[in-house]
Amino acid sequence: xxxxxxxGAGFIGSHLVDKxxxxxxxxxxxxxxxxQSQEWIGHPRFELIRHDVTEPLLVExxxxxxxxCPASPIFYKYNPVKLPFSQTRLQLRQNVIGTLxxxxxxxxxxxxxxxxxxxxxxxxxxxxxxxxEYWGNVNPIGVRSCYDEGKRVAETLMFDYHRQHDIEIxxxxxxxxxxxxxxxxxxxxxxxxVAQALR
Ligand code: UDP
Numbered sequence: 754x755x756x757x758x759x760x761g762a763g764f765i766g767s768h769l770v771d772k773x774x775x776x777x778x779x780x781x782x783x784x785x786x787x788x789q790s791q792e793w794i795g796h797p798r799f800e801l802i803r804h805d806v807t808e809p810l811l812v813e814x815x816x817x818x819x820x821x822c823p824a825s826p827i828f829y830k831y832n833p834v835k836l837p838f839s840q841t842r843l844q845l846r847q848n849v850i851g852t853l854x855x856x857x858x859x860x861x862x863x864x865x866x867x868x869x870x871x872x873x874x875x876x877x878x879x880x881x882x883x884x885x886e887y888w889g890n891v892n893p894i895g896v897r898s899c900y901d902e903g904k905r906v907a908e909t910l911m912f913d914y915h916r917q918h919d920i921e922i923x924x925x926x927x928x929x930x931x932x933x934x935x936x937x938x939x940x941x942x943x944x945x946x947v948a949q950a951l952r
Contacts, residue, residue, distance in 0.1 A: 868907055
């Protein structure tokens, strides 16, 4: 299979790429911000695509894992509109236009697409633990809103494309992941506590 992983050089994406490459798939991986593991570059079944998902992408693939999104609360709190990177773009553009483009691609080539979403879609939940049916309690104007609402819109787009165009979709709401290759200053709760303890 030709598999497209957006955000494939990021913390979670790079682990996914490793897992998929271990099964010797042909890989198209996109690298944008975090650019961490590069060990697959040069592998005959691996292709690195340097591309911003907020721009349309035309590639022939058999399935899409759409992970690309700046997820560190440090960055989106610091500057929710314009991220402090040389290749700057908007958190919301990434989630909305980026997901729209990947759905357009999925529709065009007729393949399944998985979106990595977040526990943040539940906001400050009033139910514990959160079930998938729970709609959440999100502050629309808070400092985390650009991420929370961005992912909520991304999920909305996924379901709209599923309903309207019969695209096969999957959404994974990831809760507070941590582990190897994570930036120690990422700002997520587990790494935050671990970093403070180490210091
Ligand atoms: N798109 C893309 N790659 C494709 C097909 C579409 O990046 O192979 C983008 C396209 O530029 C558009 C978005 O996906 O902005 C949504 O495409 P769709 O065809 O669903 O919507 P439309 O262009 O009809 O509004």
